[in-house]
Amino acid sequence: MNIFERFDAVVAGIVDELVADGTIPADAASRAALVLEPPRDPAHGDMASNAAMALAKAARQNPRELATRIAMALSRHANIATAEVAGPGFINIRLERTVWEDELRAILLAGNGYGRGKPKPDVLPINVEYVSANPTGPMHMGHCRGAVVGDALASLLQFHGHEVVREYYVNDAGGQVDVLARSVHLRYREALGEAVEIPEGLYPGDYLIPVGAALAAEFGDRFQSAPEGDWLAMFRTRAIDAMLALIKADLALLGIHHDRFSSEAALQASGAVDAAEADLRARDLVYQGTLPPPKGETPEDWEPVELPLFRSTAYGDDIDRPIRKSDGQWTYFGADMAYHAEKASRSSALVNIWGADHAGTVKRIEAAVEALTHSRVKLDVRLVQMVRLFRAGEPVKMSKRSGNFVTLADVVNEVGRDVVRFMMLTKRSEAPLDFDFAHVVEQSRENPVFYVHYAHARIQSVLRKAADMALPEQAPLDRLDREELALVQLAAQWPRIVGQAATAREPHRIAFFLSDLAGAFHTLWNRGNDNPANRLLISDDPGLTAARLALARATAQVIRTALAVMGVTAADELR
RNA sequence: GCGUCCGUAGCUCAGCUGGAUAGAGCACCCGCCUUCUAAGCGGGAUGUCGCAGGUUCGAGUCCUGCCGGACGCGCCA
Structure with missing residues (x-):
């Protein structure tokens, strides 16, 4: 139970x-x-409850009067320093500082597990399908953001406690993969010495050249002038396998590994769609049924046809x-709906x-x-908007026709996975x-990646420096001042x-x-520039040093944990 | 024409599923380096939250209608 849930329960008890x-x-x-949350203005206290306002109507009481009663009861709690009524009926709670000191210890004790949700073993996994x-x-790069x-x-x-399946739906049925197979057949003929032009x-991409070459090496000229029916299915399978290998390698560059690849073709073959x-x-x-002509411009070759239709209008769709x-x-939709039903059966x-x-198909x-x-x-379909690529302010031009698009591998190789x-x-x-x-590789305040890494690296730098100091085993956290405790409070929001x-x-x-947390740490750090007494390391005061280092370690811990959830490695030093 | 998403400071964006005086960075001005990394920090100024209604103790947040932008809209994938 985190610190907010704990005091939420206290309010609930009252x-x-x-x-x-x-x-x-x-x-x-x-x-x-009822919600208990940190107030926007820290001057209002550590936590604010809307209990009186939320309950006033049902109780038919003045919210401020009700708030006063609740506040009085709250202030009797051992861990609550003050509980005051403010504004229209907010109850502002200020906790005893020992609560925050304990929370700091809890962060250090929990390590990477701080903030992790309780496992939910009885329920089926949540299925996340992406890429x-x-x-x-x-x-x-179009795929990168969604990935x-x-x-x-x-x-x-997962960190929140759910079991999760990461899934990739392979569209290996339909027209596009036939086009792929034909493209590979051309590269195959090319590998056999023919001069080919990609219509x-x-x-047109070069990445199909090795696929064609491999097929040429394996089969020689056997399919060079054979009818499409002889080679299409086999070339398709080979090409899809090769492309999936390519895609998996690209995803691995980002540290992404799916648990499951589901094949559309296999689904259709299984009879699940029927x-x-x-x-x-x-x-x-x-x-x-017969569909009405499309909205907007009606194509000239439009002809009404009777087709099996899913009654999606019964659920709010237009047609x-x-x-x-x-x-x-x-x-595509017919197979996709069966695929989702299959996924749902195990989720x-x-x-x-x-x-x-x-968006139109959601x-x-x-x-x-x-x-x-x-x-x-x-x-729940989450939509991801496009990424616009720039190089020093100039848009990066891409043309699909020439195959001149920026690949994910290019970008990762240039600026790094993190x-x-x-x-x-x-x-x-x-x-x-x-x-x-x-x-994105600039080392400045404007670059959030750098800014967060820098905070973590600064802490590691101090810890390295402090390694040979003799410090007390139990850090006297009561020596942290208000501003230092404020950093604990922010980290405790994780x-x-x-x-x-x-x-x-x-x-x-x-x-x-993370940007907020890093900012708060940098602020604290800089107090040491203004006044050396505020630095983390005070050579003639091991107690104070130990307390401040505990704070720094807890901050670094939360940064690392949060970065890990994002799939980003925390940097120990910057170069 | 229809659908989805978006519209918050000069710019780029947050806004904790309805809470208090709407925040942060950039840009602008003013301060801070014999240092644990100044690759940073502090201070100052900045708003009809697109517009108009509605819901209620309370709306940037929810509802309706407009205005503006992005994306999409045949049995494609």
């Missing part, structure tokens, strides 16, 4: 007493609205969605990380999950992100941040917390 003696009625709704790029080439956000979210949920519509269709047909959620094409093949919740260009898949799981499992991972989390994922190659970020499924909050 409310229980008021309910018991009839002062206020038992009202579950207003009880749920899921088509296996048709290496990862480029990092998904991976960090998975880690965050529009096929994949089963999903049969289920929905039996419930009249799939029917034969019903086809699950099979007119040739009888599954649509307590589903999270998908998708590029914002797929409703139908959420609808399908609701229908196929009878609302047992909720799918920088890429941290930067991808410095904004809400729904907002576009600017990534400037020059800026468990709360974990809970909030995990609940909101917003890993970027960790990055913002």
